[in-house]
Amino acid sequence: MRNNDVYPFSAIVGQDKLKKALLINVVNPSVGGVLISGEKGTGKSTLVRGLGNLIQDMEVIELPLNATEDMLIGSIDIEKALVEGKRTINNSILMKANGNILYVDEVNLLSEAIVNSLLEVSQSGISRVEREGITFMHESLFILVGTMNPEEGGLRPQFLDRFGLFVEVLGSDDLYERINIIERRIQYEENPSLFIQQWKYEDSKIWNKIKKARELISKIVVSESMMKVASEISMKANCSGHRGEIVMIEASKAIAALYGRKNITIDDLKEASQLALPHRMRDNPPDMSESDDIEKEDNNDANNEENNIDNNDQNTxxxxxxxxDNDQDDDGNDENRQNDNLDSxxxxxxxxxxxxxxxxxxxxxxxxxxxxxxxxxxxxxSIVKTSELQGRYVRYTFPKGKYKDIAFDATLRAAAPYQDSRNKEGLALSIKKQDIREKIREKRxxxxxxxxxxxxxxxxxxxxxxxxxxxxxxxxxxxxxxxxxxxxxxxxxxxxxxxxxxxxxxxxxxxxxxxxxxxxxxxxxxxxxxxxxxxxxxxxxxxxxxxxxxxxxxxxxxxxxxxxxxxxxxxxxxxxxxxxxxxxxxxxxxxxxxxxxxxxxxxxxxxxxxxxxxxxxxxxxxxxxxxxx
Amino acid sequence: MINKKKLYPFTAIVGQESMKKALILNIINPSLGGVLIRGEKGTAKSTAVRAFAELLPQREEVEECMFSCNPDDISSLCGDCLERYKKGEDFSKRMGNMKVIDLPVSATEDRVVGTLDIEHAIKKGEKRFEPGILAMANRNILYVDEVNLLDDHVVDVLLDSAAMGVNTIEREGISYVHPAKFILIGTMNPEEGDLRPQLLDRFGMVVDVVGEKEIDNRVEVIKRRIEYEEDSHAFALKWEENQIELREKILHAMEILKKIRCHEDMYKTAAMISIELGVDGHRADISMIKTAKTVAAFDGKLEVDKKHMIEAASLVLPHRMRRRPFEEGVVEFSKVEELIRGIKDEK
Structure with a gap:
């Protein structure tokens, strides 16, 4: 809401990988966003908000979990329809997100209907609105940033693949880093504005770096041999589809630009692969122990990464x-032997x-x-359309039979364009039977x-x-x-x-x-x-x-x-x-x-x-x- | 009813010291993150929270603001107040009581986050936001009885707001943002199911309450209850002095809170404990220090000592141990105490 109290990006201790992933996206939006997976209280959200505050030409637009479909893609503006009799579309989240960062906290808890709309738009970069008699199209290019806690369940594969990069965040194990984190947080809470002031310079340094990298990136030429290396890495990591290597190349460009270089090095690719591949790797990657070229290390790195995710997803x-196992070794064996005898x-x-x-x-x-x-x-x-008046209202429909759960907003919007020609009997609005819409709710x-x-x-x-x-x-x-x-x-x-x-x-x-x-x-x-x-x-x-x-x-x-x-x-x-x-x-x-x-x-x-x-x-x-x- | 029954006085609750302490600490320092009270039925959980309302201090708020904005905290003003502030208008202030706002388990999502004001839309043809429970909860206490039975999607929105101190609404034609900084207090009976780890972690503290084990104390519980039922006014009067004393102690603690010092060694210990116990993330360390400072303030001390740290640790750690879904969360608290006692005494 207000940006004056946002914890500064540069003041966040550690989490270098995540910071890098975010910067890469800001420098080169075609990378396609970041999915941040991690345990509670690791500063995921703080970092994203900090980033939004640091970048002066982009905003962080939030997609809250309670969003309804019409708010995401837009719908008729009731007020305009009533007052001016015009069919116009209101400012939807996707419109606001255009050219900005679209941030979804707890993205794995998003309702199915919203995910579907989001997928559609993030594929084409264009949002088409076809509803309530309005046909409208607008560009919606945004950097999708999502956070999730794997304890709460995973993401659909198509949705997962939409995120260019993937970063797993963990709390720090380093004593002094932890102390540092406590100190800064306490300082911040005691006097936020002073704290923010103290970090302003550091933040501006990062902003300058971003600006320089953005200028540089158009000059970067990707050599064919690098492309080859990228696809080899991606293949060896057993990634599905081609998005892995494309994202890898785009990310390496940003990485090189952030280092102030015009050429991509193997190290850049390596760094990029660690961010671009973990969530795209399929099960049972072929044994990579035989590979002896330069990428070997990359693969293994990426593979380790993969294992980490697995562990995390599974709550180990x-x-x-x-x-x-241990328990069994202690006492289980004897019992089992007994059981064998009992079998007969x-x-x-x-x-x-x-x-x-x-x-x-x-x-x-x-x-x-x-x-x-x-x-x-x-x-x-996990998600069923529920017949009872419970669950999250996600979209509307035309009623069948008796009205049970009227979607007032949709009803008003349906009625709005016809107000001129209706007898309103002293009210601002006249609602007819054909205007009535019902809610569709989803419940997990x-x-x-x-x-x-x-x-x-x-x-x-x-x-x-x-x-x-x-x-x-x-x-x-x-x-x-x-x-x-x-x-x-x-x-x-x-x-x-x-x-x-x-x-x-x-x-x-x-x-x-x-x-x-x-x-x-x-x-x-x-x-x-x-x-x-x-x-x-x-x-x-x-x-x-x-x-x-x-x-x-x-x-x-x-x-x-x-x-x-x-x-x-x-x-x-x-x-x-x-x-x-x-x-x-x-x-x-x-x-x-x-x-x-x-x-x-x-x-x-x-x-x-x-x-x-x-x-x-x-x-x-x-x-x-x-x-x- | 001519004579409205008085609330059971907070100070008259027998035992349950850590629950009472946790509640008090949260008033002194609203940024501690609330309390989750776990326990069987009939352990005075709800009584304590209701009684607690009487102790809540007064604070300044903007008159006629539906979010009870704090006129002195510009950074968390609601949209309307901020506009007035920018135009240089003066706020008419008033003293208001901090309140306990109930979030019933049956509440629907639109009631919680707020929704389109239908009446206004039909009568005037204008879109207007109708505030929900989260709006009322701003700067107040949000109390959820049986928090583990809350619908999943309500929990989701609750988490969003609890994390950010802001409620973002994008629904039913309404796009609105308002401050929602509240002290979250929940009670639950663990027999009826778990709380999602995500929500659990949002609570700054967890206290487990059990029925009194001492026979004398149990008798005292009955005695006081009967006395209260017979004449709640007389009972309240009898405890008035204790109530006033506690209220003053709280006010004093609030005053000195900003001045509390905490030695670097305490930070180190907090970090060491978290590493040792393998807690998720960093919230535990930060909470431990903040809570210890608040404990010191309530104790009337200006410097955090080991005793304060131990008490803080006992409140903020139990639910934060890295605990896989199927592991039993045994807190080896002796280890924590050992670490804290090991801090070198200052010269």
Missing amino acids: PENISDDM IGDSDNETIDDIGNLFKVKDLDIKPLDRKRRKGAGRR TGSTILFVVDASGSMGAKKRMESVKGAIMSLLNDAYQKRDSVGMIAFRKEEAELILNITRSVDLAYKKLKDLPTGGKTPLTLGLYKGYEILKNAMKRNKDIIPVLVLVTDGRGNVSIGGKEPLEEALQVSKQISIEGIQTIVIDTEQDFIQLKLAEEIAKEMGADYHKLEELKAEEILNVVRNHI
Whole structure:
């Protein structure tokens, strides 16, 4: 709003890479913006705002999360329409952003409709408005700067690719840097205007550097050999598409210009690759250890970068599974050996508590496979159009039937051009039926995933339960980001117990999972029935949920509830579940030499997706569930 | 009702010292970032926040400004006030009470950020901004009971404003910016789900409250409650002196806050603690120092000492430990204390 109290860009300690990325964009806007990913409290936003204040010919235009579509792309100006009877367009965010920096804080939380409009414009550089009887076109070239905290989930791949550069920011580990950060912040807060005054000179030095670099950049000629090197780097880093190398070249031009040079060096390219490639690299880059040319180092650098992102995205489950590894080494082995023996006994009443399996490594649980999945699903997973009067109002539509949720702004705009010819009865405005528009709201609704887990004695065998727990946990991790709700039913002995009611507290789910014991008979029907009831109730409470039942069992039900054959009963309930429209997934844990394929039969009856546990690496189990949602 | 019931006096709350302290520190220094109070039901969380309203000091505000702008703080004036300031108009000032503004969990996004004034648009054909809860919260306390149950998109906008001290509206034909600097106070029952880490980190402090364990204290809680229910006026009168005393202590602390000195070693310790505990980002270090200074001010001291640092650390660190979603957040506070006690005494 007011620029007088902005923390000076030059006073920010460290974060050199991010500063550089921002400067590169300001010098050469064709680089295409920056996505800043990082933990909380690392000065992401402060830097961007500081930059806006430092650059005298550009402004930082903010796209707040609460923005509605009409504000982003523009709509008819009500006042003008009423007073002058003219159809004009109001000043939209995209208009204001033209030639400036468009800043989106928490860009990964932006609503789908807004992201789509934004993608369209950032591709073409032109915004077309076709609404409310207005056709209008204007240029909208801006530097897109977004921040995100990967803990809150990722970005769609197309959107990710739109950002020219990517920087991951971390807090400093250096004691003296940290002290310095505290000191400056305290100084600033005690007397902002004095502090800003003290840094004015430093800021102006940076501004001069930018101006010089901007002059220089048009004189930079990119040699063919450099282009070749760039595409080689990009290829070796296994980047998708060609944007990687193009951005790399554009960024190197800016880097060279910032150094005051007219030629691009290998070092410039190297620096550029570290910023331009990390978010464009695909999984499993080919082994680069054989490469022995100059780019080798670049690749490795970029690759390290990549690993960092992965770790960050994942909240480092690596650490978690490492911890678990250790746990197992301590006490798990003995238990498991016991289980092996128990296997032959089958339904023993002995109870064991298995650790959560460590069957997956970070790479398998990478966020990227999920993103790729999501592309197919076009984000249906987490965002649904909601029928209730809740959620974020993103755009309007023509009403069908009774009016429930009138979009007043859109209605007024629709009515505005006709006011001259209407009888207004003393009011400033006359609204007719045909003017009325309704709101379209979006709500982030995760799915409600209920695990129905067989915890009978047969599951305790051969680390089965460990793998099962590992798989469930990988889903929990994902549910955390996607705001899914999770619940868990365990069936064993004579009962099916709701060990975790449907909740969003993933921590709680984790604890319950960890303490889940196995042992006893297999009351499969009971488990299924309970799961059915719970989900049905949840659906009654909230129509917008996406119910998913994940049955994890070997199918060897041996407890009857109604006096019939246990299997027959189980099949009956399964059918009921399928009728109710609950999405189901069966994960078969059967592993004996002679297979009864009972779980498969149940899966058929439920119309469920059927998978064997062996075939499910952590990565796959997630995808299985995601495919459904 | 002829005789309106008096609020339960803040000073009459038994125990819950760290919660009370956290609330007080935030009035003394509104830039500390608010408090999140975690605890089971019936631990006086809400009572404390409501009672707290009575202690809030008066401050100057621009008359007829819907954001209660501070006439002396030019950099955070709202658009209207800034215009008047630039034209050289004089503000008519008045003394106003700092207030506790409720943000109900059911609040819709448009009520929170503000929206198009429909009535005005239809009657006058003009666009006008109808302020929301964030507008009222400027320079006041924003209280969210059961903050963990808040809708995600409301949390998003809340975070935006809490971070910037400004509410930016781009919706329903309205493009508007106004100051929204507030002290965020939230309560939650952890059994009902987590708070998003992002929102958690925005709270300067977190206090965990539990029911009193001492039998004597529990009896005292009951006694006072019964006494209050029987005659709230008499009860309030009985505690009046304590209330006045606390209010004065707060005012004094506010006065000396700017003069509090903090030795470089404290900065170093704060940074060391953060590195040792592996906290995310730098907010913890900065909060620790600011809070320690405020603790010192409330203590009536002009120099931050180790005791102040320990208390500050106990308030600002619990929720900032680098904690993966599935790890249990155990704070090894003894380590923190050790580090602070290790600071060399000054000659």
